[in-house]
Amino acid sequence: xxxxxxxxxxxxxxxxxxxxxxxxxVEKGESVALIGPSGCGKTTLMNLLSGxxxxxGGQVIVNGxxxxxxxxxxxxxxxxxxxxLVPQNFELLDYLTIRENIxxxxxxxxxLRLTGEIExxxxxxxxxxxxxxxxxxxxxxxxxxxxQRAALCRGLVTSPPLLLADEPTGNLDPENxxxxxxxxxxxxxxxxxxxxxxxxxxxxxxxxxxxxxxMKLRQKGGAA
Amino acid sequence: xxTRGVLFLxxxxxxxxxxxxxxxxxxxxxxxxxxxxxxxxxxxxxxxxRARAGGTPLLLGQAGxxxxxxxxxxxxxxxxxxxxxxxxxxxxxxxxxxxxIPIYARYAAGGHRIVGTTLDYFDFRQLEIAVGRNLLxxxxxxxxxxxxxxxxxxxxxxxxxxxxxxxxxxxxxPLKMTVVGVLAPSASPDDEAIFVDLKTAWIIExxxxxxxxxxxxxxxxxxxxxxxxxxxxxLNASVLEYNEITPGNAERFxxxxxxxxxxxxxxxxxxxxxxxxxLIKGRYTKAGGxxxxxxxxxxxxxxxxxxxxxxxxxxLLLAIGIATVAxxxxxxxxxxxxxxxxxxxxxxxxxxxxxxxxxVAFEAGFVILASxxxxxxxxxxxxxxxxxxxxEMMG
Numbered sequence: 001x002x003x004x005x006x007x008x009x010x011x012x013x014x015x016x017x018x019x020x021x022x023x024x025x026v027e028k029g030e031s032v033a034l035i036g037p038s039g040c041g042k043t044t045l046m047n048l049l050s051g052x053x054x055x056x057g058g059q060v061i062v063n064g065x066x067x068x069x070x071x072x073x074x075x076x077x078x079x080x081x082x083x084x085l086v087p088q089n090f091e092l093l094d095y096l097t098i099r100e101n102i103x104x105x106x107x108x109x110x111x112l113r114l115t116g117e118i119e120x121x122x123x124x125x126x127x128x129x130x131x132x133x134x135x136x137x138x139x140x141x142x143x144x145x146x147x148q149r150a151a152l153c154r155g156l157v158t159s160p161p162l163l164l165a166d167e168p169t170g171n172l173d174p175e176n177x178x179x180x181x182x183x184x185x186x187x188x189x190x191x192x193x194x195x196x197x198x199x200x201x202x203x204x205x206x207x208x209x210x211x212x213x214x215m216k217l218r219q220k221g222g223a224a
Numbered sequence: 225x226x227t228r229g230v231l232f233l234x235x236x237x238x239x240x241x242x243x244x245x246x247x248x249x250x251x252x253x254x255x256x257x258x259x260x261x262x263x264x265x266x267x268x269x270x271x272x273x274r275a276r277a278g279g280t281p282l283l284l285g286q287a288g289x290x291x292x293x294x295x296x297x298x299x300x301x302x303x304x305x306x307x308x309x310x311x312x313x314x315x316x317x318x319x320x321x322x323x324x325i326p327i328y329a330r331y332a333a334g335g336h337r338i339v340g341t342t343l344d345y346f347d348f349r350q351l352e353i354a355v356g357r358n359l360l361x362x363x364x365x366x367x368x369x370x371x372x373x374x375x376x377x378x379x380x381x382x383x384x385x386x387x388x389x390x391x392x393x394x395x396x397x398p399l400k401m402t403v404v405g406v407l408a409p410s411a412s413p414d415d416e417a418i419f420v421d422l423k424t425a426w427i428i429e430x431x432x433x434x435x436x437x438x439x440x441x442x443x444x445x446x447x448x449x450x451x452x453x454x455x456x457x458x459l460n461a462s463v464l465e466y467n468e469i470t471p472g473n474a475e476r477f478x479x480x481x482x483x484x485x486x487x488x489x490x491x492x493x494x495x496x497x498x499x500x501x502x503l504i505k506g507r508y509t510k511a512g513g514x515x516x517x518x519x520x521x522x523x524x525x526x527x528x529x530x531x532x533x534x535x536x537x538x539x540l541l542l543a544i545g546i547a548t549v550a551x552x553x554x555x556x557x558x559x560x561x562x563x564x565x566x567x568x569x570x571x572x573x574x575x576x577x578x579x580x581x582x583x584v585a586f587e588a589g590f591v592i593l594a595s596x597x598x599x600x601x602x603x604x605x606x607x608x609x610x611x612x613x614x615x616e617m618m619g
Binding site for chain 2: 050052072073076077079080085087091093094095096100104105106107108109110154
């Protein structure tokens with residue numbers, strides 16, 4: 001099992017929002033779409049899974065490791081080695097070229113080294129994402145869709161066993177949405193990774209192995 | 225922490241924000257460079273002025289500003305200092321208490337001071353002729369090493385004195401002088417001067433001159449009756465004044481009036497011992513219309529003032545420096561607040577706190593280090609051009 005959560009509880013300080021999930025699991029190699037209305041806790045759940053947030057109670061087990069019991073620095077290292085994050089707003093650094101942005105996980109990590117193999121993978125991914133011609137450009141020179149594809153390449157470049165994508169198609173036109181999802185699921189399948197993606201677009205749902213409604217997950221408190 | 229990654233990200237950020245980086249480096253450079261540069265220039269000026277002043281026991285001049293007298297007599301600036309007649313210089317020599325070297329530093333050629341003096345001056349300053357020979361005749365000059373280098377002069381070339389009053393027909397005319405020697409460099413104001421004999425300096429002033437012989441008129445050209453046997457000469461505008469002294473016309477140069485009335489701007493007094501020095505000082509303390517100054521004492525007084533001004537300026541610079549550093553720190557802090565998203569992104573990607581702190585420290589350290597290096601280069605530059613700055617300051 002790639003992800004397993006039990007009795008997960010989280011409350012933002014000074015806010016009434018509460019997320020309580022009794023159990024939630026994702027199998028290895030499985031692709032899951034997380035859906036639900038705005039504010040239902042999709043992003044919060046994803047941040048709990050990636051270790052960006054710590055739960056008030058319960059356990060988050062990713063790839064056999066209890067993430068919420070790791071100290072902060074270890075959690076950062078674990079995230080770098082295990083999870084490929086694809087945020088909604090790209091989170092590209094404007095002073096780096098697209099190539100440098102894709103390779104940035106190797107720059108900030110003490111465990112990942114920038115090898116020729118990773119650089120070659122960067123080129124391959126960019127080729128498949130259709131942004132190979134833009135590798136030496138800066139983010140502001142690219143369209144929204146191209147930037148999102150660059151962010152996706154960054155999430156994939158280290159070949160992580162788990163991909164977490166927070167609404168990566170939110171700001172894109174249908175053509176770009178299709179490209180992103182194809183790339184995400186195709187690459188996940190190629191490297192045998194599990195993929196969890198938040199989306200609002202019902203057109204994309206049939207492409208996933210499973211669709212989980214976060215509201216139902218919270219109400220029923222059961223595994224989907 | 226990935227040190228290479230930190231360096232890479234830090235350099236990329238600074239490179240992409242090079243305008244901000246350069247502005248910060250420039251601001252910090254000025255903070256370091258201004259006080260250090262002022263200190264360096266003041267120290268160099270002080271050492272140059274003091275060395276020269278310390279080697280000149282006493283200076284005699286017309287009453288007035290003692291500092292102007294010192295600057296004229298030993299640095300050859302302040303050409304408008306009041307003059308004293310040569311008679312006063314001779315009077316000191318006649319006492320037998322000291323050797324005396326007259327200085328007449330009033331005119332210039334191509335921006336270099338023409339210093340009228342005697343051959344004793346070269347011995348006193350231990351100046352060596354590197355090329356050519358010393359002064360022998362009227363109209364000859366020996367140029368300082370810098371003058372020769374800057375103007376490409378060598379023995380046999382000529383320099384022309386700068387006319388003082390272009391539209392005054394009775395004023396100072398330019399005199400073409402032959403360079404007979406070039407002095408060896410001495411790292412002193414002598415390098416910047418053109419030395420001539422005192423009489424040549426007076427010829428530049430128009431006190432001595434040479435012209436065509438007046439022509440005798442024959443009896444048939446006389447238009448008025450004269451006493452038989454008297455001679456009549458033609459003295460009109462066609463009488464040619466020489467503007468160059470050559471072996472052919474040197475004999476025709478002459479001075480009108482009493483030479484002891486002719487001016488000098490200063491006289492270097494060289495008493496052989498402290499006793500004679502005290503005697504001369506005593507004699508000139510109450511001398512009406514003249515002043516006898518000790519250049520070293522004048523420099524002490526000057527630098528006491530300079531240092532108090534320098535302290536004031538450095539205090540101001542310190543305040544400005546603190547303000548600049550504070551503004552620089554504020555720029556960094558604001559920049560980090562603006563970059564909160566970036567740091568959050570990096571943390572999401574797995575950067576630990578140590579990596580982010582190292583990134584911030586590297587960027588700030590780079591700016592400070594770059595400004596220190598730029599200051600070092602600036603100091604080296606100031607060190608190199610200090611003689612030019614000092615020359616310009618001395619006027």
